[in-house]
Amino acid sequence: MATTFEVWAPLAREQVQVEVDGSAVPMTGSDDGWWRARVDQATHGTPYSFRLDGGDPRPDPRSRWQPEGVPGPSAVYDHGRFSWTDQGWRGTPLPGAVIYELHVGTFTPDGTLQSAVDRLDHLAALGVTLIELLPLAAFPGHHGWGYDGVGLYAVHQAYGGPDGLKTFVDACHARGIGVCLDVVYNHLGPAHNYLSEFGPYFTHKYATPWGQAVNLDDPGSDEVRRFIVGNALGWFRDFHVDALRLDAVHALHDERAVPILEELSQQVDAAAATLGRPLWLIAESDRNDPRTVTPRESGGLGIHAQWDDDVHHALHALLTGERDGYYGDFGSLPCLAKTMTRAFFHDGTWSSFRGRVHGRPVDVEHTAGWRFVAALQNHDQIGNRAAGDRLSATLSDDQLAVAAGLLLTSPYTPMLFMGEEWGAGTPWQYFTDFADPDLAEAVRNGRRNEFADHGWNPEDVPDPQDEGTFRASRLDWNEPEKETGARLLDWYTTLIRLRRELPGLADPRLYRVEVTYDEDARWVMIRRGDLGVVANLAGAPATVPLGAVVDETAGRDGVVLAWHPDDTHTAPGSHPSSYPSPTSDANSADKDDVTQIQLPGHSLAIVGLRP
Structure with missing residues (x-):
């Protein structure tokens, strides 16, 4: 069996070689920056890497499989080898959905996609219709949040690799549950990120909190955009996922007439027609701009839904009394009333946190509530607290139940964070696993200094590099078996059932x-x-x-x-x-x-x- 290897490497000056199972094979370049070589006897599992102008071997930017982790060689992956059983799956609707956000590494003690399959019956009984997986793109080390991915086409090997994700999706579909994958297109992680050696994937024209911005509108950006769109379509086509959650789209700096979000919307809608099932895009956006979820035909970007942090802030500040930072404008019942009826609190109003007017009004006559994903807790709002403490550390079970009642009877698409349904007592903290000691120390000090500026004792901030921080964030599956956990779990389950059964609660x-x-x-x-x-x-x-x-x-x-x-x-x-x-x-x-x-x-x- 032969395999054709190809890579976009317009920055290579003289030559590109593909090293297949230890043997270097020269590749033929073309004017568009692509290099290709056909190699006999390269089959599923064969290791390979690329050398640019005689440099060090690098993994394939579009690698589907990194069995030795992101620094190691890529491996040929044959999608046709997997035996799917979901031929009868026709997708899941986003209107009426109940989303459940989970992090594979801390959802179960084993922290794999296979072990997560063993807990799917719990989620089916709860009434979840769409599971949102935190990023699975291959990242350095064993454990992390996933937002430092550098192998965007590969599934993190410690979670089970590409076969592990397919097994998980197949099992979800067998239970009538869809899968949403969190993808990060606004930046790559700082370690083992080799894309800039291949081509103009980044630009200095814009700044982001994570360094260089992805090149979406500078010279060479046509192929970078194809890299992103191709990645999105591959998850739908090859892994049968049902939705993508697009991380921090406000950091996708793009001055083109057709921005990348609109292009993604066009391509994904076309793919849905081809695949014969609905496909969804859900944006995380800090803009409070309803044009994000306005259909393209009406002048919007055509993203199907977006996270609504204002609903979270309104509920969190009201229940906890916190007013620091971005909670400063929230916490009153008039604020809650506005977010429950207008989606955004800041819709052209003054934001004290930003020091300026923020947001744009939602046309509530023509914009359905299901287009806004609302949550009491999510990975950001828990994990970016100094101690990673959940609401259960602050509120009583009764207050947690009232909060759940307000969320799950709202006109929005509700999203739960793993363990919330039983009032999990485990924290969910920020953890990393960088091998580079300088990078590890920079992350450790940066975390402590950030919270010291807000009055925290640096010694009270968990060390992200300590494996104990990661282990402390794992769910305790004994909790839902206890009386208090079981009672709250029954409450969540009943609310979700009533949301599905009662027209008044289903009305968006x-x-x-x-x-x-x-x-x-x-x-x-x-x-x-x-x-x-x-x-x-x-x-x-x-x-x-x-x-x-x-x-x-x-x-x-x-x-x-x-x-x-x-x-x-x-x-x-x-x-x-x-x-x-x-x-x-x-x-x-x-x-x-x-x-x-x-x-x-x-x-x-x-x-x-x-x-």
Whole structure:
């Protein structure tokens, strides 16, 4: 069997060789910067690398397999060898989805894609429809977050390599769960990044927090853009993934008439038609610009959905009382009301954190809520805290339950972070595994200095290079078996089921969401069609006016679902007297009409309401 090797290396001055299993073979160059050579007896698993002008061997920039890690040789990979069983898979819709973000290395004790397969039944029972995997692109070392990837076409070998990802996707599809892969196109990691030796992959024209910007609009950028688009299409085509989460698209500096995001949208939509299943792009964006998710036909970029950090900030600041940094403008009930109905809090308003006006208004009449991915916790909002502490380190189980109720009944696409569903007590910290001692020390000191500037004792900031930091971040799968974990898990599962079953909770129309609140008493009521989601955020009991008459045929006396500090009640039956109770307002004209509800502190109820 013969293999044709090819590489784009316009910076090679004289020659390029492909070294196949120890033998150097000269390659033939062309005017477009591509070099090619056909080699007999190069089959699946054959190691190879490239030498530019007699230099050191380098892995293939488009390597599909790095069995010895990113510094080592690439290996020929034959996609046709894998036996898929998902021929009946027709994709998963993003409208109505429940996303679950997980990091393969810390999701299970073994930290592999294969061991993650063993936990898929848990996620299926929870009601997850789309699993979002933190980046799998090959990166230096054994463990890390994945955002320092340098082999963008290869799956990190410690996780199980390309076959491991295919096995995982196949198993997900067998359970009716889609897979979203986090991809990073705005930068590459600092170690073993050889792309600049091959071609103009980077530009000095722009600065990013991670160094040189990827070249999207300077000379030579046509092929760089093909490198990115080809990578995206390969995950859909060869690995059967259903969605890509695009990291920090605000760092994709691109002044072209057709920006790279619009080009990706065009190509992915075309691929969806060819493959016969929906394919999705989800952007992480700091711009608060709804044009990101506006269809191309309406003048937008055509990305299907985007992360909405404002919803996170509104909920986090309200529940925890934190006001530092970017939480400074958040934390009030009016802020929550705006984000629950307008998607963005900063939509052309002053941002004290930025020191300027920020954002653009969302056209709520024509933009569906499912286009905004909302979360209580995610890898950034936990891992970029000094100690990597989850909400469970600050809030009680009752407060966690109320927060989950607000998220999972919102008009947005909810995303959970692994372990959140049982109130995981394990932290999720920042960890790295760089072999270069200078780079390791720079990362260690940079982390400590960053948080020292915010008042933290540097000694309290976990060492990213300490393997113990990585191990401490692994989930403890004994927790959901304990009483408190099991109770919260049941609550999440029930909320997700009701979100799927009740039209009022499934409705993504933002203009139909109504919010009333009392800032002093700290209660909020969110009207979702024929349902009212009523939350008492205070520790003291509250009587909340519903603004409508209770439909007493819904659930127990009109209560569909409720979280009480003493117990959880999910169906009519035997309940203590303290169960949330709808009552008649003494001032009501009709004393038989139930128009208010009494809630204990830190509780939430979903109430059926008459039209």
